[in-house]
Amino acid sequence: MIKFSAQTQAEAPTADAPAEHIAPLPRVSIQAFCESADTAAAMEATVADRRMSKAHVKVQMGGVVAAGDAYRNSPTPNVIVIESEGNGDQLLAGLDSLSSVCDPGTRVIVLGKINDILFYRELVRRQISDYLLTPIEPIDFIRSLSNLFGSPDAKPVGRMIAVAGAKGGVGASTVAHNISWALARSLSIDTVVADLDLPFGTAGLDYNQDPPQGVADAVFAPERVDTAFIDRLLSKCTDHLSLLAAPATLERVYDFDPEAFDAIMDVLRSTIPCTVLDVPHVWSGWTRRMLVGADDILLVAAPDLANLRNVKNMIDLLRAQRPNDNRPHYCLNQVGVPKRPEIKAADFAKALEFEPACIIPFDPQLFGTAANNGQMVAEVSAGHKINGMFNQLAQALSGRGEVKRQRQSGLAPILNKLMRRSA
Structure with a gap:
């Protein structure tokens, strides 16, 4: 029997509104x-x-x-x-x-x-x-x-949040791990962090975990991937936070087909309310697929020209590939390094034509202590303003809050010259 489900048409999401969570279709x-x-x-x-x-x-x-x-x-x-x-x-x-x-x-x-x-x-x-x-x-x-193909009475589970750096060394993994902590501890959302940087991932270190198995066991044995298998690979960090760790070893080369992680993502989406993908700074078929397929995207950038160029290129591509989704969020990290020339946040926003979701200041004492102790910022200093920033990002990316953005026009002449695409 065909089941009837009433449908009310609605407008596509605007650039400044939280994206509606529409679950992907199965193989039909x-x-x-x-x-x-x-x-x-x-x-x-x-x-x-x-x-x-x-x-x-x-x-x-x-x-x-x-x-x-x-x-x-x-x-x-x-x-x-x-x-x-x-x-x-x-x-x-x-x-x-x-x-x-x-x-x-x-x-x-x-x-x-x-x-x-x-x-x-x-x-x-x-x-x-x-x-x-x-x-x-x-x-x-x-x-x-x-x-x-979903229950009309239940909100779809399986929100995928992809966090990626515009350049290596900008702290994207640190941001991803702290956002995951905020999702689990502050918002009480059952969350899994999937560390996809298989050779050099730091999620195990940041959460002070050393699991014997992780994401590599699943990606190299796709025929075994199901709910029970993925559940065995997860390492519990808190009541609401689990880790799918990277091996962080160099005994093998990690070259993957674009669809290599599909089976893992299907299981996570169907069983976990929120999954944060810590996407490494490499450009390949599978990393592009992870970003395009995510429900929400956060690009992390440092305030310099190379990061600005890369963020712009990534946003342009992702908006073209995701015409029915909100544009990706971006945040500026490591802002205010002493004696380092930086592009101001206002100039960054002017070039990209919208404001960053967050501006995270450079604080080597706070982040260094957290990294060396295998802790999150909230554990080192719960009342610190940076911890509040991670909570704000968690709310926005989970669909429970709105990142306010102000659209601006025009590009600074030098940025326009450097980023102008050839005809």
Whole structure:
């Protein structure tokens, strides 16, 4: 039986609003039968969204008549999408004909222009899974599909937060680990830190843990990856915080295919409310995939020109790859090193056209003590203002708070010259 789930269309997230958590789709087949070119284009646009990476989507023209003809002698996919620009009686008759050839369990989504409660009730009576008014936005369609394969009464679990440095040595891992601590201790969210820097990861040191197993055991044995296996690899740090540690050894070379971590991420997303990915500063297929696939992204940068260039390049790429998501956050770290020339935060924001989520001052005593003792900033000095900054970042990245940003225009001439892309 097809389960009906009412869907209210909403606008795509703005740059300054917290991103809506829409769960990625499982490996399902979707076939759409459109009647207008605009709707077909919107369907095609959904394929590029990160949440649709596992779904197989086919878009064709013809509406409900073409759908009925297509499935008379062939099995139906997991989801059929029907667009109708005609009157309600024609569509209902076509749906009745289509129901005679649909396999059990096939979901049907209808797209149309009729905004009438009686027509809507007729669709409900026919057990249509969802009805969306046209014209539609890709994010509305993705939300509808996501709701079909999740419990309509439960908030989706599995928020993925990726933290990466714009340059090596900017303290991205330290920021990631302290944010994870804040998520677990201050917000009481069950959180896993996944240290993806397999040869040089520092999460084990920072949390004073030395687990015998970790992420390498999973990535090199994908056939064993399931919930129970991942649970055995986790090292418990606090009541709400666990660690999936990196081996931090050099006996082997860690070269991976882009999909190497997919099985691990699927298990974490399905079982853990929040996972923080400590992404190393390398640019490869799998690190790019981790960033593009995350629900929220934080880029950590030091206040110099190379970091500014790298942050801009990364934000530009990620916004292009994630058209239906909020732009990544960025924060400035190690600000105020004595006698070091720095780009001011205001100039950084002017070049990127939005404010940093946080500006973390240089404090070698605080961070050095924490690192050498295997502690977090909150353990060294709970009342320190920097600890408050990590709590603020945790709230924003978890969707429980909003990072206020002010859009500015224009680039300083020298920055414009250095970062201008060749035609």
